Amino acid sequence: MVVDDEALVRSGFELILNASDGIQVVATAEGAQAADVIRREDPDVVLLDIRMPDVDGLTVLRHIQTLPAPPYVAMLTTFDTDEYILTALRSGAAGFLLKDTEPEQLAQLVRTLAAGGVVMSPKASRALLRSHPGAGAPQDADAARVRLLSGRERDVLVLIAEGLSNADIGARVHLSAGTVKDHVSSILTKLRVSSRVQAALLAERAGLLGDSGDDRDIRDTRDNTARGNGR
Template identity: 40%
Template sequence: MTGPVVRVVLADDQPLVRAGLRVLMADTPGIEVVGEAGTGAEALQLAREIRPDVVVMDIRMPGMDGIEATRLITADGGATRVLVLTTFDDDDYVYGALRAGASGFLVKDMALEDILAAIHVVAAGDGLIAPSVTRRLIEEFAARPEPTPSVRRTAGGITDRECEVLTLVGRGLSNAEIAAELVITVATVKAHVARLFTKLDSRDRVQLVIIAYELGLVEPPR
């Protein structure tokens, strides 16, 4: 038996890019393209009208750009998630998209199977960033001054256990791996992660990873 179909809106100002993605996704089980947009404003309108599972969003579009469209879509409080897919992996775009609430950031030169897999990951409530972008994020956080222990303990009012969970999320562990590491159930891990979302005002695991680095809970690789 097949799983639920992920309903996708494609937002890109280049018709050929949208057409190419639509054709490729048409042959992919579990993904259905339900709309196309050539501007950020159109993407926002479709997101509000169709309520897709995922908007695959370009950044540089005429009028309202993809970052502003992402901010407005995620601010609606609905279940629609945004996966940024762009040619430009400039730091300002990366940070802007993630702060706007994007659940993922990919570049268009990635393998198609990775992009399709990312759509399913984002639709399931997780998040991810292209490996090349992740390396730069880590380097940027590594260059920041180390926060004091007192700052870490009071960050968002999280408990010691929640801090442990956040640290492991920052290291990239799945819920099952965190459960094994802390000798607790997966359900308990999910409950801790849900509370971290609320306390740290975070939409998904991508933002939790960023927060873990910002708080100095995870040591970036040197």
């Protein structure tokens, strides 16, 4: 589902995605209509404009998070330094997409989201952190949380931020996917965050990642049972 205040944007995204294998846009809506349409259509993925004049994207996002089985939400934005993005990520968004994303990449990112993934550019995340006062340098509170992790958990956290799935992390550190899943749960608990993208942002703020990931997308696969209906 696509939510945007501009009809041209809605129709453009709908045209591109409906032409992609395995993707169907079940509805489009403006911000004021979004909540009712989402309840009625029950989409797996919502692409949600972060800035709309009638009802802003953050308000719609917060409503979505109250649903019994909320869809995965990616915020749509024109600029990767939009000041609302960090708030959206902390409010449960699974990532964000720029409106000028190439059609082929857009379809792949939607598939990633539908599979329970999160998508965010580390380069853009650094820009976001730098755009907030005091956020660009390592933060003592975040570094203190990271120190609660075991050495193995820190290794897993870095790989989460690199976008690896549990299976890929397991292959890298020679653990089963189930063991990695247990590590991920422990990491989220110790860091006091609710999603892998929030953990990746915290790791960045804590100075754990360095600069090697600038050109990689953060794309990871969350356990699909996180949604109430197992989607």
